[in-house]
Amino acid sequence: NAGVTQTPKFRILKIGQSMTLQCTQDMNHNYMYWYRQDPGMGLKLIYYSVGAGITDKGEVPNGYNVSRSTTEDFPLRLELAAPSQTSVYFCASRPGTYSNQPQHFGDGTRLSIL
Amino acid sequence: AQTVTQSQPEMSVQEAETVTLSCTYDTSESDYYLFWYKQPPSRQMILVIRQEAYKQQNATENRFSVNFQKAAKSFSLKISDSQLGDAAMYFCAYRRETSGSRLTFGEGTQLTVNP
Numbered sequence: 001n002a003g004v005t006q007t008p009k010f011r012i013l014k015i016g017q018s019m020t021l022q023c024t025q026d027m028n029h030n031y032m033y034w035y036r037q038d039p040g041m042g043l044k045l046i047y048y049s050v051g052a053g054i055t056d057k058g059e060v061p062n063g064y065n066v067s068r069s070t071t072e073d074f075p076l077r078l079e080l081a082a083p084s085q086t087s088v089y090f091c092a093s094r095p096g097t098y099s100n101q102p103q104h105f106g107d108g109t110r111l112s113i114l
Numbered sequence: 115a116q117t118v119t120q121s122q123p124e125m126s127v128q129e130a131e132t133v134t135l136s137c138t139y140d141t142s143e144s145d146y147y148l149f150w151y152k153q154p155p156s157r158q159m160i161l162v163i164r165q166e167a168y169k170q171q172n173a174t175e176n177r178f179s180v181n182f183q184k185a186a187k188s189f190s191l192k193i194s195d196s197q198l199g200d201a202a203m204y205f206c207a208y209r210r211e212t213s214g215s216r217l218t219f220g221e222g223t224q225l226t227v228n229p
Contacts, residue, residue: 031214042118042205042219043159050214058216088157094215100166102149103209103217105159 002026006091006106013081013113021076021109023091030096032074033103036060036087043090049074050096081113116141118208120220127196128228134181135191135223137206146210148182148189149217153203162204165189193225201227 007022025032030051035043035058045058049068063085065077074093078085088110092103117140127133139148150162165173165182173180177197181190193200206220 033214033216035217040222042221043217044219045216048214048216056214090159092159092217096215100147102147102161102164108157110157 004091004093004104004106006089006109008109009107010110011112013078013111015081015083015113017081018077018079019081021078021089021091021111023074023076023106024072025074025091025093025104026072027093027095027104028071029093029104030071031094032068033092034058034064034066034074034076035090035092036085037090037108038087046076046089078111083113085111086113087111116143116208116210116218118206118218118220120206120223122223123221124224124226126226126228127193129198130195132192132194133196133225135193135204135206135225137189137191137220139187139189139206139208139218141187141208141210143210143212146208148180149207149209150178150180150189150191151205151207151219152200153205153222154201159205163191196227198227198229201225 004025033048034046037043047066049055091106094103146167148165152160163175177194203222207217
């Protein structure tokens, strides 16, 4: 079982560059999430999606964009990368409301902006 | 807005002994879930234990158990017979059943297990 797959695992960007962090899940989950984790801190929600074509902002959405064209994929786009976006990014998924299933997490993407 | 507070940035325990990690949360909702996640140096987020707010009975998973005090909005994790492999960052998290069932995390407690 692949679960939640994130690519790449590591990336270094220069200030002002753009990139897309990929996330895909093979569990047919409706809900998907993007979190960031700064050093020594807890995870904070960037964006989430409750189904294909539906996305909404979390706590820290500035500087990011998302799309959800399929159930499986939920890419996170960074436009004009800034040093403050240096972080570890986690994608997660779960079946949906009225399910007692917890979120399944990917292994994270470590991103450095220099 | 919901908040989750872990007041112990660091804790240590001797191998084979018991340790309790604290967590408090703030919410006005009645239907929610609480979780403890373990994050080892590999960065993986590993679910340790979960508690449904409507259940009065405290959840237990092998050496891990919780003390859920709903009125006090407290959710502590007890690790019995601590093992070296328990060393990790532990996060308490709250999940509401509206707005996408998203998780709100505490800041974490770094647990060290001494041999």
